[in-house]
Amino acid sequence: MLDLLEQAQSLRRRALRRARRNRDERAFIAATSTVPGSLAFAGLQPMSLAVASIIRKTQVTAGVSVLLPQVQPEAIFAGIKTALHFAVDLAETLDRSLTIYALWENPTGQQSHQLREMMRVDFHLSRWAEVRVLPIASMVGRPVSDRELWIGTHWTTAHPLDVASRIGVLDPDQVIYLVQDYEPGFYPWSTEFALARSTYHAGFRMVVNSEPLAAYLRDAEQLDVDPALVFAPSLDLGRLEESAANRRKSAQPSVMFYGRPNKPRNLFAIGISALKLSATSPAGSGVSYSSVGESHATVALAGTTTLASRGKLSWQGYFELLSNTDVMFSLQHSPHPSHPPLDSVVSGGITVTNELAGTRAALHPRLLTAEPDPTLLGQRLNDAIEMARSSEPAGFDSTFITKLGAPLTDVVKHASALVA
Incomplete structure (x- = not known):
């Protein structure tokens, strides 16, 4: 009986997530409908037009924005923890505020607070109050500096940055792509495989987790990976x-x-x-x-x-x-x-x-x-x-x-x- 109840709850959660993603996708499409060329990318992925739905402003203070697949504190494993560590250190080095966007799950207020507290403790974040944790839907119509620095992490976050760059909403020189695996390999040869692979050729500055991965990217994709942007895994x-x-x-x-x-x-x-x-x-x-x-x-x-x-x-x-x-x-x-x-x-x-x-x-x-x-x-x-x-x-x-x-x-x- 308990198993059936858990299965029903799991199905309900998946249905709610699917409904939210469909709603978010419709909002992104509506927000970018007047941007030339944007609708050609609608439907590739639910979040393809997410970043393209921002409004660039010259008078807004520039910060650092990082896109993560999810930010639930109980699901912060090595890859996401490394991405957070990199984003925090970069924002502090540049003396900028940090905004974290959650791509696939809407973080609750409690989860946002727990995440900021975790970063304050684990990464010694002295200015942690200047970190915002937002759902991806908040990008619709959001005024963002035209000098904002963007960080893509998993390929599903780099893809909407790539789309925004292709239609002129972002400059690819303002995007850093933190690569931690050869992610096309997660899929059979398919649309997902091709989209994941295309993100490596979007013209972003690539920061790569480990020399073995950098060597693989150089060999498999003929990429010119800067050795100075290759870091060793952060072990405890x-x-x-x-x-x-x-x-x-x-x-x-x-x-x-x-x-x-x-x-x-x-x-x-x-x-x-x-x-x-x-x-x-x-x-x-x-x-x-x-x-x-x-x-x-x-x-x-x-x-x-x-x-x-x-x-x-x-x-x-x-x-x-x-x-x-x-x-x-x-x-x-x-x-x-x-x-x-x-x-x-x-x-x-x-x-x-x-x-x-x-x-x-x-x-x-x-x-x-x-x-x-x-x-x-x-x-x-x-x-x-x-x-x-x-x-x-x-x-x-x-x-x-x-x-x-x-x-x-x-x-x-x-x-x-x-x-x-």
């Missing part, structure tokens, strides 16, 4: 150093699988196959296996050996488990710098992950890679397990992170000099 080094200090050699190795069956790029089924192959081999004897990231049913691996799901952990719970895990098994079939493999290596553990276009193999001796094939990954898991059996915890090591890009603060300074 304080907690990772604490996790490293708490590590102890185990009597039998443990394997943590970053298992997310509803995220295709995390290759859940391939990961399960590799774990079964490892668990049935001599190397897997006596090893304990657990899964984190997303709840799923317990999986039988070999005999009485199972993979128990612990679901999504709290931030502190994750680091506590990390210090008690010898081998992290984390797959990501995209060039995004996934945090769990890096967290494990920095905190003295061993990681197995999949290779992708040669972007991972040379990062660290304790980061073991293989092509995304169950047999090859199972063999690398066995190598990692034997390495854990024969060696002591390695201790904290963050030096290799410099291979992944410059510190975010340095990239913000460089970006601010380009747009000031």
Whole structure:
């Protein structure tokens, strides 16, 4: 009965969101109907004309506006947190106010307050009262400075900025595109694939999360990515150093699988196959296996050996488990710098992950890679397990992170000099 009630509530929420997006889309189309060429872009995406619906004014004070897919405090994961961090630092460096627009969900007053408070604490935002958090619908007829600096994040936010640039509402030189993954890969070849890919060629200044992703963009899209605008992932080094200090050699190795069956790029089924192959081999004897990231049913691996799901952990719970895990098994079939493999290596553990276009193999001796094939990954898991059996915890090591890009603060300074 409870499941049926939850399903009904979920369907109702989806229907309300769909109705709101349809209403917002009609408002954007009406607001831009007199802008030459705008209606040609209506219907590509519900938010295609969102940014085009602003009114540019010379007498309005210029600020920084960042578009995010969502801003619910309970859904602020690594990508959105990085985008907020970048936007806050850039706004403070330029001494401008910051406006945050939520693309897909209308933030409540309570959520807006919680988000501002989180930024004040996490990013040491001294001028946090000057941060506004607004729904995307508030763009309709909104007076915005013609010198406003815009930040696109996920491709669905860069797309309406691209449309506004194409029809002359924005200058692409006033847009920074924070790229954190190769997002066309999230879709089969389709309209979404083509639109996501087109945002990389919109003429925006691109700031890229990690050198492996920048290398992939240079190769796949022939983009001229400025090395000075490539930053290393922002890891929680304080907690990772604490996790490293708490590590102890185990009597039998443990394997943590970053298992997310509803995220295709995390290759859940391939990961399960590799774990079964490892668990049935001599190397897997006596090893304990657990899964984190997303709840799923317990999986039988070999005999009485199972993979128990612990679901999504709290931030502190994750680091506590990390210090008690010898081998992290984390797959990501995209060039995004996934945090769990890096967290494990920095905190003295061993990681197995999949290779992708040669972007991972040379990062660290304790980061073991293989092509995304169950047999090859199972063999690398066995190598990692034997390495854990024969060696002591390695201790904290963050030096290799410099291979992944410059510190975010340095990239913000460089970006601010380009747009000031």
